[in-house]
Amino acid sequence: MLITTCGAGFRGAIGHLVSIQLHHTRGARFHVSGLHWNHARHILARIHAALEVSGLPRPSGALTLHIGPAHVKPESNELDLPIALCLLAVAGAIDSNKLATLFSMGELALDGRLLADESNPSRANFTCSSTMVEAGLEINRCLVPMGAETWANRFFPSQLPTFHADHLSEAVDFLQNNIPLPRVPEVTDTCTFTDHWPTPQYDSIADSTGNKEALVLAAAGGHHAFILGPPGSGKTLMARSLAELLPNLTITDRAHLKHMHAMRNEVFHADDRIPFREPHAQSTPASITGAWNALGAMPGELALSHRGVFCMDEFPEFARNAIEALRGPLENGYIDLNRAQGSHRFPAKTLTVATANPCPCGHLTSRNNRCRCTPGTVRKYLSRMTGPLMDRFSIHIETQLDRGPAELSDISALSGKEAIRAISWVRAKKEMLTAPSSLGLDWEPGVKHQLHAWSQQRGVSRRGFESIQHVAETACLIEAWQHQKATESLKISENHMVLATRFRIFDQTEWLDRAFNPQWPQYHTTE
Structure with missing residues (x-):
């Protein structure tokens, strides 16, 4: 069984549009590709704690996680949400077909809350290594925590429907049970212009x-x-x-x-x-x-x-x-x-x-x-x-x-x-x-x-x-x-x-x- 979705990984001030793939088969092992192992261990520890606290199922079996392109090796926590959604799809809590065209990003707290590090200047001013078209991905909607909507929209040449989720369980209900989430109005990266400085x-x-x-x-x-x-x-x-x-x-x-x-x-x-x-x-x-x-x-x-x-x-x-x-x-x-x-x-x-x-x-x-x-x-x-x-x-x-x-x-x-x-x-x-x-x-x-x-x-x-x-x-x-x-x-x-x-x-x-x-x-x- 192969689950695919899309997310954003950051390395310094560069934001990368990445593909998250999770392969499930029989066995009892966990392999990671495209992430440093120490960073992957921290992500998985947060996800497993959030799943248990939120009462959501945790998958079993042999799993292989790949973040592509492999040379990027992002070092940010915004991959927590898409990886968690892939694990829930393996466990049967989410329809895997709905993840294929979904862009999601956000850090998971141990109680399942979704976080956006708005105070980090790297996130406030990052530049994109590629857009959706350049990466060859087909995405029709975005799922982000409050405060991350402008980050998501920088990856896309035009505005996509973007929804806010404050908790992992809200994201699951939105994808599996079609429970509506607040939609973000269209956001543009505005700039204040002045005619000229005073002198x-x-x-x-x-x-x-x-x-x-x-x-x-x-x-x-x-x-x-x-x-x-x-x-x-x-x-x-x-x-x-x-x-x-x-x-x-x-x-x-x-x-x-x-x-x-x-x-x-x-x-x-x-x-x-x-x-x-x-x-x-x-x-x-x-x-x-x-x-x-x-x-x-x-x-x-x-x-x-x-x-x-x-x-x-x-x-x-x-x-x-x-x-x-x-x-x-x-x-x-x-x-x-x-x-x-x-x-x-x-x-x-x-x-x-x-x-x-x-x-x-x-x-x-x-x-x-x-x-x-x-x-x-x-x-x-x-x-x-x-x-x-x-x-x-x-x-x-x-x-x-x-x-x-x-x-x-x-x-x-x-x-x-x-x-x-x-x-x-x-x-x-x-x-x-x-x-x-x-x-x-x-x-x-x-x-x-x-x-x-x-x-x-x-x-x-x-x-x-x-x-x-x-x-x-x-x-x-x-x-x-x-x-x-x-x-x-x-x-x-x-x-x-x-x-x-x-x-x-x-x-x-x-x-x-x-x-x-x-x-x-x-x-x-x-x-």
Whole structure:
């Protein structure tokens, strides 16, 4: 005699649609396939206790239980109910034909109550390895405990009749005696949408040195930003305000983030807010890029900030191997996690922003002669920010405590809401212009030659040169949005090029020379 039904097994954050088969013959043995034996023993102990307490028959004879596909080997308790129903069908308490098209899931308590672990983030955010159609199963109804209806419906392309059962005896009466159970109304995985974030942090930035201008450029072009300045000059505020400027998450991006949070047993709230991750400076490289555990690949902070902002506050305080691990993800937009157990690729198209003090005490550029660090100490401190890594930060921002007179540019004068609209427009245009290196925008005569000369004079690398090009193109598109210009007529001008080079302080030795100048307390204009 062979009994077949369908259920759900979980392994970490992945939900698997599984087939439960129970074969009965003469004898006195029990074999298990597709489950770890220790886990199977616990399931059978709960089921036998629940059957005895509920007054339901317990089958005898030789039994072979198979959970397929066999490679899944689920480690969850939601298989209690379908296995119990198969045992009851062998005992004659349920018609076995009714189980063939039934999907059921739920944990059994020893008194027969059906439970759903609603507090487990893995269950709240799991992703399905396959749907009903992909698994080749024919199911016409679902039987679940209260709280598990949304889990069941994720396996099916359309809503199936779903019924609630609070006790094993209720499930038996429903299947054998047609006693009705409460039917669950159709449930959809809803998401709360907002037009845009409020921008209190961005609007509160005091801008006199182009800080807002740099933030808008970074958000519009997806350029990684590095912010250098003394303590209290607004570096962290600027980094956090970037999340206010980015466009809303798409459905695909939310699905990626939901899955990756579930893999770490974290709850991801189903809304469109931009993720902002800010790991501590003592974080290990594995916590940033990802690791591997018994359940498989586990995403790090970079992957959890996909399509959002990844902030490394006090950048030089991070471990050297954690800093250098960023090279590939910053350039490629993904993380390849390769271990002996296997390999996995996490999407990590994040906007990375790092902040740092200019010296160990932080007051090198504060213009009040408070710094007592020697030039050798400062250079040793700055050497932690290696050239290849700084090349991957397209925009470098220098902040000050005491600012000079404000000279707002057109971009800096944008309000938070205007900046968001401009950024959304520029990002849409960049997606349309798909040329891999230069977006297809033309340059005014002689401007590119000036940029080549500037780069050669300062020893700018090829990667840094391309970064300057991309920032200049972003500045050109923002100007087009402001003045309602047609994209076809756009040309990158000298002003756009100068603006892009202004935010490359690590390609200019003047800023460090000025810091050591005894006349530093006086205001200096930027070359």
